[in-house]
Amino acid sequence: MKVPLRVNGRVATIDIDPATPLLYALRNDLKLDGPKFGCGLGQCGACTVIAGGKAIRSCVTPVSAIGTKEIVTLEGLGTLKRPHPIQQAFIDEQAAQCGYCINGVILTAKTFLDENPQPTDQQIRRALTGILCRCGTHLEIIRAIKRAAQHRATV
């Protein structure tokens, strides 16, 4: 059936079974490669998107559960030419190795920083505990999120 989705400031109508996990709609119908398949079980965070201001796992969220919520993917945050300050902080700290986890890390950090503008190291670690990184980029990631928080405080 035809389902309208509000994604990154636009409305796209896709023809899909509403029980389909949002991840496949975003990747295969809308060609948004930010969210990634990691486990299909909501355990690793690679598929994270922001829906209605909350970071959710798109691999276990059916399209039908989205309704009119605005979805933001990593593409919607910033671009290569105009990265979002959080993305810029990740570039500045060189906080990616293979980078497969980074989608979930950045979008989780975005919603976390929206609610905790000046977090401690421990708060950042707790916020990211549900996001897995297999390359061991954790320390660079924590530094990048602190840098993004500092940037926020100065603008």
Place this chain on the structure above:
Amino acid sequence: MKPISRREFVHTGCRALIVGFSLRSGVLPAIVSTKPVNPEELDSWLSIGRDGKVTVYTGRIDMGTGIETAFGQIIADELDVPFERVKIVMGDTELTPDQGKSTASSNIGQGAPPLRIAAAEARRALLKMAADRFRVSVEDLDVADGIVRVRKASSKRISYGELIGGRRFRTRLDQKVDGGLSQPVASRGLRLKAPGELRLVGTSVPRVDVPAKVTASFRYVHNVRVPSMLHGRVIRPPRIGSSLVSVDESSVSGVPGFVKVVRKGNFLGVVAEREEHAIAAARVLKLDWTGGRTLPDYPDLYDAVRDSKLIKTDVVTNSGNVDSALAGAAKVFQSTYTYPVQLHGMLGPSCAVADVRDGRATIWSGSQWIQGDRRNLAGMLGIPLDSVRLIWVEASGSYGRLGCDDAAADAALLSQAIGRPVRVQWMRHDEHGWEPMSPAMTMDIRAGVDADGRITAFEFQQWSQSHSRGESGNFVAWRLAGGNPDWERLSGGAYPPSYEFPNTRVSGHFVEELFRSIYLRAPGRIQDNFAIESFLDEIAAIQQTDPVEFRREYLKDAMALQVLNAAVQKAGWQSRPSPRPNTGQSVMSGRGMSFGEHGPEKRAAIVADVDVDRPSGRVRVSRIVIATACGRIINPQGLRHQIQGAVLQGISRTLFEAVKFDRSHVTSLDWRSYPVLTFADVPDIETVLVDQPGVEPSGAGELATVPVAAALCNAIFDATGVRLRQLPFTPERVKSAL
């Protein structure tokens, strides 16, 4: 690059090449140029456009470790061009010379030298062209940023683009055969730059891939889309060796967009128009399997390894006479250490796209050995080698070699059966259950000491299957389909200790396969190091000697001592024996150290601080200090990040990771049943990079992970007085030992 004329194509006799396509926009490859790929020609490695842009072609690939950036630094320095002007094409059997496997931390040590030589040869050729043009000698020329100037006539200048732009060098390179591969070597009179002349090497140039990765504009193999592509999923047997009796195709007829069930022997896959429908079909397809292997009882794993059929024993060191030295020793110590089956566990499951039709195959894969895969895929598909093209696209990290090659074989078989391009991505249970794993090991050590407590005899024995059982055509798919070559290389066995003892014997017993295996970050070394470095700590503790002082007695290599000293100095190590006196508190703190090597020029020493929570048995690593030496440093920040990653993965493998199974199959099929390190578990890491400008550079991706397990084991002993000899140090294991 200019389009080729028919005449040029015929005259050069080169294979037509395919570049300049965009997968993102779904445009099919188009023939736009030619270039050779044989390593004897400079044009195989490097070309310069009219705009002065340099394109370098390498058979090596970047797994997210920053290799593309490091290669760019090395090339730009040698060629005297700005870093930004160098573009690197990696891993395409039609475009890049065969440089073997991107494994064993060898991209810097073995992958970069041919590129460096090609850059130096190109620079020399360009200077010669400029000298001819200006009728001066080469000695009268200066070159910077890709512009050649006559030193005494500043108006006489010409750019590389003007000198060669778009044309070929037609320069032959001198060759040597190295590891079965023909590799260029510096020809007579070619001078490579001395360390003091390098501008970019040794600096932290930001990685070229990071901006795209954090803005979702990076192309992973998971993002490859080609026109008319279908989605496939594989269905593996319930047990290793099960036979497929029947398939009930009607069970999936109701799945929308369903295309086909593909069966070849015991290989089974489903193909559908949409990804979620392929997943649904794989889930509901009714199958009848029979037979298959019974696995050992999980608690008996290590006895099963020891008792497995012996394939070969390698005695890697046998100095003096260990048996008589042990017989004559005042005291003999012995211990057995065990190391579990572990996963690479890449975050993005194995994925590939294959287009196999009309007798040709194009396969997009995260493979670390495109040429080897090409040969094996050609064999599996029954297609001539020349008709198979492997295009590497970055996958999701690599910590050895993973299921990338397997997914390529899956996609290839499905596409061949359908006659359309097929994308296969493994589900998480496919990855955890069927990736090529790091095998279980059991290790016995004995040491004899004289009346003064000095070690006079050292014997190390290791039982393990080879770490290469998944390589070279032993794809899951080919095994299941039947007829795979069952190639066997015995790798990842015993390594000699870093220490000098008067009598030493080190043996590796290679036994039969339990699970399909492939290299996982420092294969063999990480396990051996855990056993040897823990065992030395045991003896030091019995002799009430400080563990660092104890090691210094037997560590004779100056570089090893320098690295060891750098780590303990940075950590503020206080000399005292372990364990620390029991304070009676519920959280017990301790410190431990370990020294490790990875190849002849790579050394690392770690000091770890841990807290052990007595009520829960939970181990928290609070601080890691690591010193490393791996030759000349190309990119300090990149190196530091590699080291941190290797340490964190080492902590994960030490504290959390073990593949579990029942009598039928692997039961660690997701991240709950195979837990790994999380952000909450990450300690502070301080790195000391010992630079050796005069030593050729080598990679550190494996080195830094080698000594982690023993350092934690020794720290736990220091904290608690309890010696753990079996990984992982889970809360349950620690608690029951306390």
